Amino acid sequence: MVAMTVNGKSVSVDADPETPLLYVLRNELELNGAKFGCGLGQCGACTVLVDGKAAISCLLPLAALEGRAITTLEGLGTAEAPGPVQAAFIEEQAAQCGYCIPGMIMRMAGLLAETPEPDDEEIRAALQPNLCRCGTHMRILRAARRAAGRPSEEDNFAFAGSGQNVGGTSS
Amino acid sequence: MKKVLLSIARLAVLVVAAFFAFALSPAEIDAIERPAADSFDADLVAKGRDLAALGNCLTCHQSEGGAPYAGGYGVETPVGTIYGSNITPDPETGIGRWSKAAFVRSMREGLGREGEHLYPAFPYTHFTRVTDGDLEALYAFLMTRQAVAKTVPNPDLPFPMNVRPLLAAWKLLFLDEGAAPSDGLGDELERGRYLVDGLGHCGACHTPRNLFLTEKTDAYLRGGEASGWANPPLAGDIHSPSPWTAVQIATYLDGGFAEAHGVAAGPMAEVAAKLKDAPAADISAMAAYLVSLQTGVAMPSADNSKTATPSERIALGETLYRGACARCHEANGQRGTSAPGSSQGLPLAQSTALHAPDGRNFAQFVLHGVEAPNGEAGWPMPGFADLLTDEQIAAIADYLRHELAQQSVWDDMSERIADIRSQGEVAR
Numbered sequence: 001m002v003a004m005t006v007n008g009k010s011v012s013v014d015a016d017p018e019t020p021l022l023y024v025l026r027n028e029l030e031l032n033g034a035k036f037g038c039g040l041g042q043c044g045a046c047t048v049l050v051d052g053k054a055a056i057s058c059l060l061p062l063a064a065l066e067g068r069a070i071t072t073l074e075g076l077g078t079a080e081a082p083g084p085v086q087a088a089f090i091e092e093q094a095a096q097c098g099y100c101i102p103g104m105i106m107r108m109a110g111l112l113a114e115t116p117e118p119d120d121e122e123i124r125a126a127l128q129p130n131l132c133r134c135g136t137h138m139r140i141l142r143a144a145r146r147a148a149g150r151p152s153e154e155d156n157f158a159f160a161g162s163g164q165n166v167g168g169t170s171s
Numbered sequence: 172m173k174k175v176l177l178s179i180a181r182l183a184v185l186v187v188a189a190f191f192a193f194a195l196s197p198a199e200i201d202a203i204e205r206p207a208a209d210s211f212d213a214d215l216v217a218k219g220r221d222l223a224a225l226g227n228c229l230t231c232h233q234s235e236g237g238a239p240y241a242g243g244y245g246v247e248t249p250v251g252t253i254y255g256s257n258i259t260p261d262p263e264t265g266i267g268r269w270s271k272a273a274f275v276r277s278m279r280e281g282l283g284r285e286g287e288h289l290y291p292a293f294p295y296t297h298f299t300r301v302t303d304g305d306l307e308a309l310y311a312f313l314m315t316r317q318a319v320a321k322t323v324p325n326p327d328l329p330f331p332m333n334v335r336p337l338l339a340a341w342k343l344l345f346l347d348e349g350a351a352p353s354d355g356l357g358d359e360l361e362r363g364r365y366l367v368d369g370l371g372h373c374g375a376c377h378t379p380r381n382l383f384l385t386e387k388t389d390a391y392l393r394g395g396e397a398s399g400w401a402n403p404p405l406a407g408d409i410h411s412p413s414p415w416t417a418v419q420i421a422t423y424l425d426g427g428f429a430e431a432h433g434v435a436a437g438p439m440a441e442v443a444a445k446l447k448d449a450p451a452a453d454i455s456a457m458a459a460y461l462v463s464l465q466t467g468v469a470m471p472s473a474d475n476s477k478t479a480t481p482s483e484r485i486a487l488g489e490t491l492y493r494g495a496c497a498r499c500h501e502a503n504g505q506r507g508t509s510a511p512g513s514s515q516g517l518p519l520a521q522s523t524a525l526h527a528p529d530g531r532n533f534a535q536f537v538l539h540g541v542e543a544p545n546g547e548a549g550w551p552m553p554g555f556a557d558l559l560t561d562e563q564i565a566a567i568a569d570y571l572r573h574e575l576a577q578q579s580v581w582d583d584m585s586e587r588i589a590d591i592r593s594q595g596e597v598a599r
Contacts, residue, residue: 017490017494018490018493018494019494020494039498040499041550041552041553042553050557053557054557055557055558056553056558059494059495059496059498059553059555059558060494060495060558060559061490061491061493061494061495062494063487063490063491063494064491064494064495064558064559064560129550129553
């Protein structure tokens with residue numbers, strides 16, 4: 001039995017301690033915001049906040065979670081009352097298939113918790129581990145910038161000196 | 172009293188420094204007009220390009236996101252930060268006014284064109300071994316690069332290290348100029364030794380240093396440390412369950428990964444990323460020479476009685492390992508195995524990091540993961556710094572040392588992990 005806090009509520013989970021948090025969230029707690037993408041910590045679709053920091057939940061076993069605080073997409077707001085990051089993504093229509101978006105939103109929420117006014121470089125660096133297969137990167141970046149309190153006026157998310165996309169690594 | 176002694180010591184240092192500055196003040200070599208790029212032979216330039224890759228020049232002479240060879244990367248040394256210089260042919264901020272003689276002297280004697288002593292973070296104790304022909308090719312290559320106007324910061328060093336003339340004394344003691352004599356190793360091994368000891372400057376990281384930050388000649392390539400990483404021994408008894416073969420070393424040097432041992436990470440990731448542009452024959456020669464230095468594997472016999480760790484910590488480590496690590500590091504439920512050629516992680520039973528005498532590199536890998544080299548997409552291994560606590564990572568370490576390496580657990584692992592966590596990720 002592992003006791004932790006999920007979206008502000010205390011929960012006790014009785015499952016195999018090796019079970020990844022992602023499975024606990026989806027199967028035991030019926031919180032389906034976090035998505036299963038690769039199961040190998042490579043895509044970021046399963047990102048949640050653990051003690052306020054963005055963390056991939058597919059490689060985080062239940063045994064590591066005693067006493068820790070988890071926030072999922074559901075913890076940021078509802079369809080009726082979306083949280084600020086969710087509202088920014090809706091405003092910018094930053095989704096195509098949408099599968100990666102919960103992870104992107106959580107990664108962004110984690111960044112804002114640590115750095116309330118991130119610049120473009122910091123936004124790109126933070127979102128870098130999360131992959132999007134549809135190519136919605138520019139809208140995601142516009143949404144991220146809006147969530148950071150700096151909505152883009154131009155159409156382009158111009159980026160001085162960098163031709164790289166989210167999901168690439170800077171050398 | 173202590174203050175007085177310190178003052179006397181400082182005064183003595185200054186007197187000695189003044190003496191050397193006077194007695195050994197090297198001459199300036201006249202500035203030249205920047206040679207036209209087309210005055211250099213194309214074959215010579217191409218040879219220089221290969222040599223620059225073998226020498227890993229860019230690692231220090233390019234800053235993050237900066238122009239190639241324009242310098243600015245800060246080399247962290249135990250005494251302070253020294254910045255790689257601008258070696259593009261820019262006349263004002265680079266080496267555009269340097270003659271070939273000035274370039275050769277800098278590599279052989281650690282002197283700038285104007286006669287100023289250079290800090291040995293620029294590894295001229297190694298580069299002094301490079302032949303005239305190779306230095307000429309390197310000069311031709313550098314003088315045909317894009318000139319970039321960029322002034323790099325001055326070294327950030329405390330007194331007395333910031334007194335450059337003192338380096339004359341250091342050189343008298345520790346700089347052994349010129350090529351090492353041939354000792355009949357045979358063509359390939361001699362070529363390998365020439366590259367390892369000269370341009371490759373492997374010893375700069377893999378040989379331990381003495382109090383004067385000089386490589387210990389009696390511990391040649393027996394392992395050093397850099398940026399919070401342990402640089403494994405390349406000579407003598409190596410830390411691995413099995414010896415490295417020449418093919419494995421070559422694959423590691425220019426591909427950054429040897430399936431039977433591990434991945435080039437930390438400071439070595441950058442080295443391998445540069446060596447992939449080096450000629451294959453030279454990589455093979457270096458590998459052949461390095462293999463010839465191994466005398467065996469240092470594997471302390473299993474001493475599980477020494478594991479003072481409570482068994483519940485090992486049990487917790489196993490549970491965490493199964494949930495966090497096994498999916499990539501195991502295949503078909505078999506510990507420490509992975510399917511060759513698959514996207515699976517390293518079989519940890521063979522991991523060099525897991526068989527090292529201390530857990531530094533293991534902690535680096537788990538906390539910070541493995542980044543794809545040089546701008547390539549992907550994230551071969553995610554870092555677990557924000558997922559697992561120090562105690563949880565230490566429990567995994569105990570389990571793996573006990574169960575897979577079958578060696579004593581590392582001492583004070585939680586503290587070591589906390590320490591490495593507090594240092595943050597090394598940029599390269």
